C-alpha cells in the first residue's frame with residue numbers, strides 16, 4: 001500500500017484528537033497484514049497521566065477487533081518535524097513484531113520510514129518471559 005494513503009488516514013484521525021491540555025494533536029493509522037486500517041488519536045485527561053497516545057489508541061482499536069498482524073503504523077501531528085512514538089508506544093508496537101514499519105509524517109508532506117526494531121533496540125518481549 002502507498003504509505004501516503006496511510007499518512008492521510010493518520011492526518012484525518014488527528015482531527016479527532018482530544019488535546020485540550022497540551023494542544024498537541026496526534027493521529028495514527030495502523031495497517032494490518034491483510035490491508036485493513038485502524039486509526040486512533042490522542043485522548044487527554046484532566047488527570048494528565050491518564051492520557052493515551054494516538055498510536056496506542058489505534059492498536060487498542062485494532063486488537064479489540066481481533067487483529068494481531070500489523071505491517072505499518074503512520075503518525076501525523078501538529079509538530080513541525082514529525083513525531084516519533086513515545087517510549088511506551090514503541091514498547092507496545094514492538095509487542096506485535098520487530099519488523100513493523102513506523103512512518104513518520106512531516107508538516108511539509110515528506111515522511112520517513114523506520115522499523116520498530118531500530119526505534120527500540122533490545123526490546124523486552126514475550127521471548128524474555130515465556131520459557
Ligand code: THU
Pocket residue numbers: 019022024025026041042043044051052053054055083084085086089
Ligand atoms: N502523543 C501521542 O499521541 N503520540 C506520540 O507519539 C507522542 C505524544 C500525545 C500524548 C499527549 O496527548 C500529547 O501528545 C503531548 O505529549
